[in-house]
Structure formats: structure tokens, C-alpha cells
Amino acid sequence: MTSKKIVVHAFLLAGVLLSIFPFYWLVVMSTNETSAIFAFPPKLTFGTYFITNYQHVMENINFTRSFFNTLFIAVTSSVLQLFFNSLTGFTFAKFKFPGSKVLFYLMIATMMIPAQMLLVPQFIIIKEMGWLGSYKALIVPGMASAFGIFWMRQYALAIHDDMLEAATIDGCNKFGLYWRIALPILRPALAFLAITIFMGVWEDYLWPLIILTDTSKFTLTLALQQLKSAHTADYSMVMTGTLLATVPLIIFFLLVSRQFIAGIMEGAVKS
Amino acid sequence: MGGLLKDIYKSRTLYLFISPFYILFLIFSVFPIFFSIYLSVHKWDGIGEMQSVGFSNFVYMFNDPTFWQALINNIALWLLSNGPMLVCSLIVAFVINLSIVKFKGFFRIAYFLPNITAMVAVVIIFQSMFGNEYGLINYVLENLGLSKIAWFNSSAGVRVVIAAMISWRYMGYNAIIYLSGLQRIPKDLYEAAHLDGATTLQTFTKITIPMLRPIILFSVMMSTIGGFQIFTEPQVLAGNQSPYPGSDTIVLYMFREGFNYQNYGYAAAVSWVLFIIIGIISVLNWKLFNRSDD
Numbered sequence: 001m002t003s004k005k006i007v008v009h010a011f012l013l014a015g016v017l018l019s020i021f022p023f024y025w026l027v028v029m030s031t032n033e034t035s036a037i038f039a040f041p042p043k044l045t046f047g048t049y050f051i052t053n054y055q056h057v058m059e060n061i062n063f064t065r066s067f068f069n070t071l072f073i074a075v076t077s078s079v080l081q082l083f084f085n086s087l088t089g090f091t092f093a094k095f096k097f098p099g100s101k102v103l104f105y106l107m108i109a110t111m112m113i114p115a116q117m118l119l120v121p122q123f124i125i126i127k128e129m130g131w132l133g134s135y136k137a138l139i140v141p142g143m144a145s146a147f148g149i150f151w152m153r154q155y156a157l158a159i160h161d162d163m164l165e166a167a168t169i170d171g172c173n174k175f176g177l178y179w180r181i182a183l184p185i186l187r188p189a190l191a192f193l194a195i196t197i198f199m200g201v202w203e204d205y206l207w208p209l210i211i212l213t214d215t216s217k218f219t220l221t222l223a224l225q226q227l228k229s230a231h232t233a234d235y236s237m238v239m240t241g242t243l244l245a246t247v248p249l250i251i252f253f254l255l256v257s258r259q260f261i262a263g264i265m266e267g268a269v270k271s
Numbered sequence: 272m273g274g275l276l277k278d279i280y281k282s283r284t285l286y287l288f289i290s291p292f293y294i295l296f297l298i299f300s301v302f303p304i305f306f307s308i309y310l311s312v313h314k315w316d317g318i319g320e321m322q323s324v325g326f327s328n329f330v331y332m333f334n335d336p337t338f339w340q341a342l343i344n345n346i347a348l349w350l351l352s353n354g355p356m357l358v359c360s361l362i363v364a365f366v367i368n369l370s371i372v373k374f375k376g377f378f379r380i381a382y383f384l385p386n387i388t389a390m391v392a393v394v395i396i397f398q399s400m401f402g403n404e405y406g407l408i409n410y411v412l413e414n415l416g417l418s419k420i421a422w423f424n425s426s427a428g429v430r431v432v433i434a435a436m437i438s439w440r441y442m443g444y445n446a447i448i449y450l451s452g453l454q455r456i457p458k459d460l461y462e463a464a465h466l467d468g469a470t471t472l473q474t475f476t477k478i479t480i481p482m483l484r485p486i487i488l489f490s491v492m493m494s495t496i497g498g499f500q501i502f503t504e505p506q507v508l509a510g511n512q513s514p515y516p517g518s519d520t521i522v523l524y525m526f527r528e529g530f531n532y533q534n535y536g537y538a539a540a541v542s543w544v545l546f547i548i549i550g551i552i553s554v555l556n557w558k559l560f561n562r563s564d565d
Contacts, residue, residue: 097282121303265451
């Protein structure tokens with residue numbers, strides 16, 4: 001029995017090492033000279049070049065700027081999406097009004113439209129609106145999402161009608177019901193959605209690549225790609241840039257991971 | 272009728288609450304869909320006059336070897352990455368779910384970690400590991416007494432590299448999804464099998480796989496759709512203009528036509544063909560999916 005236990009844990013740990021190894025390799029490369037990485041055998045231990053590499057990154061791209069650009073877009077998108085999705089989800093969960101069912105199913109159906117099909121016409125619309133190169137183009141089209149509304153609705157269904165009725169009798173209007181009663185109850189669902197949106201923005205590549213033209217407005221993924229395509233000879237610098245762009249999100253993930261994984265597992269069971 | 276209008280009027284605040292989604296939906300989804308149908312039968316560079324060309328965009332596409340190559344690459348990448356990845360996910364989920372495993376929370380998080388790494392970063396890391404001459408993988412191969420492989424010089428090599436990136440990034444994600452399904456399987460099923468003297472392998476094939484079938488089909492469907500949307504990997508690997516052999520995909524093909532050559536009409540036509548391909552695959556999956564409910 002115990003030997004079986006050891007084998008099972010050894011198997012899982014081997015898998016974890018495989019999952020973690022590319023991160024280790026990233027850190028190793030960012031602390032070495034490019035020549036050490038391309039040596040044969042490649043250097044597998046930490047070096048002392050991190051500061052130099054870091055300085056090279058800062059000279060070649062405006063890392064700080066990209067970092068704050070990404071942070072700004074991620075926070076703005078999250079706040080707006082949380083507000084619109086939870087308000088809409090709550091409305092669908094707790095009120096009946098003419099057409100509410102049809103409108104709800106119509107919204108669910110939109111989840112089947114593949115994003116790629118809309119890429120070209122959306123780009124042209126954004127261009128015609130004069131939004132090309134602006135953060136508005138990254139934030140506004142996704143301000144409310146069918147997935148987010150559906151997710152919030154599932155949670156809002158659990159809010160007791162008696163509570164809403166009591167508040168209505170006390171003179172609370174419909175927005176008050178949402179703001180004072182629903183929002184506090186929805187907090188765990190909001191947290192998961194916020195994390196998902198935040199990470200999605202951090203990693204998004206295709207849409208910013210199409211929209212953003214001015215390098216000073218670049219998000220981290222674009223800045224990283226720019227660094228890579230321009231400096232293939234200085235690989236360790238590219239790796240340092242990659243590390244700098246990746247680590248904040250990993251730390252963020254580790255801080256919120258329990259809640260996040262629980263959210264995913266709950267969502268998977270529901271679907 | 273008057274009653275309905277009254278109801279609608281009474282619900283005006285509620286309509287206001289839900290309106291943002293529908294306004295955005297009209298501007299950024301409904302209008303684009305119709306616009307893209309219109310575009311697909313026109314030739315347009317975004318500045319000059321639109322020229323009606325009938326179905327010639329589609330005719331050109333079906334005669335363009337680059338399009339077919341991209342489609343073949345898409346299918347090859349999907350098979351190469353998803354087959355092994357989904358099997359590994361299933362095994363990992365099954366093992367984590369075993370009652371004797373401690374630190375389940377730690378394993379869940381550790382396996383999920385790759386999924387939160389931005390694809391651009393994944394490409395940069397893997398490109399260096401799979402270096403043609405002095406990469407880490409080649410070093411390992413040589414130490415094992417095998418010969419080096421020039422990964423980026425052949426279609427097969429490039430596909431393996433891209434498939435490795437995808438598998439690494441999504442294995443844990445799928446394992447978490449499977450794990451959530453496994454936790455729904457009643458414990459007494461396993462206990463009964465155990466009492467009857469079933470081996471671990473038998474419980475895996477006779478209980479786990481059949482009970483998980485809906486979730487497995489769901490993840491196959493999602494990863495197929497994802498497989499036809501591959502873009503970042505080849506684009507970051509080699510840029511828009513000259514993809515490595517075997518790495519061109521339909522979305523990259525569409526992107527190049529639309530955003531590098533300003534062939535907006537043609538790009539719209541490509542996006543419709545992509546939509547139809549994904550639609551057919553979804554319907555096929557859906558049929559399988561529903562059969563399991565009988």
C-alpha cells in the first residue's frame with residue numbers, strides 16, 4: 001500500500017517538474033549571457049547577468065510604459081465588465097418582463113459566433129469610428145459578455161425573493177436592489193470573473209496587434225513580440241523581458257489560485 | 272395588447288439594465304456578420320471603391336495551394352497536440368483523484384500554472400528550447416545517443432514544436448476540467464468495484480471513462496475549435512510574411528490577407544470558410560455528444 005502511494009506521488013511530481021521546467025529554463029536564461037545559453041552543453045544553472053539583461057530590456061523597449069498600459073486596460077476592462085455583466089445577469093435571474101426569455105436565449109446563442117469571423121468587419125468598424133490605435137477599441141467592444149452575464153445569472157438565481165421584496169417595501173428601487181443586495185451576495189462570482197478577465201487581457205495578443213499602432217501604447221505581449229523580432233541575437237535579453245512580463249501574472253495567479261481553480265471546477269460542472 | 276405595452280413600459284428600467292450588452296452586440300456582432308457576408312463577395316482594399324466580384328473570392332481560395340496547406344497544417348496540428356494532450360490530462364486527473372493522493376490542492380495549482388502563461392511568452396521559451404543547433408532538447412537527444420534534429424527546417428519538426436507548446440499550456444487546464452467531472456462520480460461505484468476485486472486499470476476503463484464521456488466530448492469539441500483558431504504560435508515564431516514550413520494556419524492566412532495585404536473582401540471570405548469548417552465539426556461533435564445521453 002505504501003509503495004503504491006510513493007509511486008503515485010512520484011508520478012505526479014514528475015508531471016509537476018515537467019510543468020515547471022520551462023519557467024526554470026526561462027529564469028536560467030535571463031540570468032546568463034546569450035553565449036552561455038547557446039553553448040553546447042547549454043548552461044543549466046543561474047548566472048550573474050540578470051542586471052545587465054534587465055538594463056538592455058529597459059533600453060530597448062519601454063517596459064514600464066507597456067506594463068502600466070496593460071494594467072490600465074486590464075483593470076478598466078474588469079471593472080466595466082463586472083458592472084455590466086452582474087447588472088444584466090441579476091436582471092435576467094430575478095425579474096420577468098416581456099421578451100426576457102427570448103432575449104436571454106438570444107444572448108446565449110451569441111456565444112457560438114466565432115471571434116475570427118468578426119475580426120475583419122470589427123476592424124473596419126473601429127477604423128471608421130476613428131478608434132484605431134486607442135484603448136477604447138480594446139475595452140468597449142468587450143464591456144459586456146454573454147459568458148459573463150450567464151455566469152452572473154447562475155449565481156444570482158440563488159438570491160432569495162423575500163429579501164428583494166422586503167427591500168422593495170422599504171422603498172428600495174430596482175437599481176438599489178442590485179447595488180445593495182445582489183452585489184454583496186455575488187462577490188465570489190465577481191471575484192472569479194474579475195480574475196478571468198484580468199488574465200485574459202494580460203495575455204491577449206491578436207486584437208491588440210490589429211488595433212494598436214503606436215509602440216508607446218503597446219501592451220506587454222506586443223512589446224515582448226517586438227523585442228523578440230528585433231533582437232534575436234540577444235536571446236538572454238529577450239528572455240529577461242519575457243520573465244518580467246510573465247512573473248507578475250504568475251504571482252497574481254498564485255495569490256488567487258484557490259478561488260480561481262474552485263471557480264473553474266464549478267463552471268465545468270455546471271456546463 | 273394594451274396590457275403588453277403597459278408591461279413593457281413598466282419594465283423600462285429593466286430594459287435599461289440589460290441594454291448595454293444588446294447595444295454592443297448590434298454594433299460589434301450583428302452588423303459585422305452581415306457586413307462580412309457583403310464583404311466576402313467584394314474586392315476592397317479599405318480605401319477605394321468596393322467592387323462586386325460574386326463568388327470569385329471563394330473560387331480563388333479553393334484554387335490557392337497556400338489555403339489548402341494552411342488547412343492541412345491546422346488538422347495536423349490539432350491531431351498532434353490534442354490526442355496526446357487529452358490522454359495525459361485524463362491520466363493526471365484520474366491519479367490526482369485517487370483517494371491515497373495527498374496535497375491535491377497543490378497538484379491542481381502546479382498543473383494549472385502553464386495555462387496562465389501568455390502564449391507569446393510560451394513561444395519564446397519553447398523556441399529557445401528547441402533550437403536547431405544548440406537547443407536544450409537537442410542536447411538531451413545527443414546525450415541519449417540520438418542525433419540532433421533541425422526542428423525548424425521541416426514541416427514535421429515545426430509541427431512537433433507547436434504541438435508541444437499547446438500540449439504544455441493546456442494539459443493542466445483539461446486535467447482540471449476532467450477532475451471536476453471525476454468528483455461527480457459517486458464514490459460507492461469505486462468502492463463496489465474495489466470489493467469485487469477490480470484493478471485500478473479496470474476501474475479506469477470501466478467506470479471513469481464511460482462516466483466522463485460527456486465531459487471528454489465537450490473538451491474534444493472545445494479543443495477542436497481552439498485548434499482551428501491557432502494564430503499566435505506561428506505568428507510569433509516567424510512573423511506574418513514567411514511562416515516556417517508546416518506552421519501556416521487558416522487564421523494566420525486570413526490575417527495576412529486582411530491586415531498585411533488589405534484584401535478585406537478576400538479575408539472575409541476566408542473567415543466564412545473557417546466558420547463553416549468549425550460549424551461542421553461542432554455539429555459532428557454534437558451528434559456524438561447527444562448519443563451519449565441515450
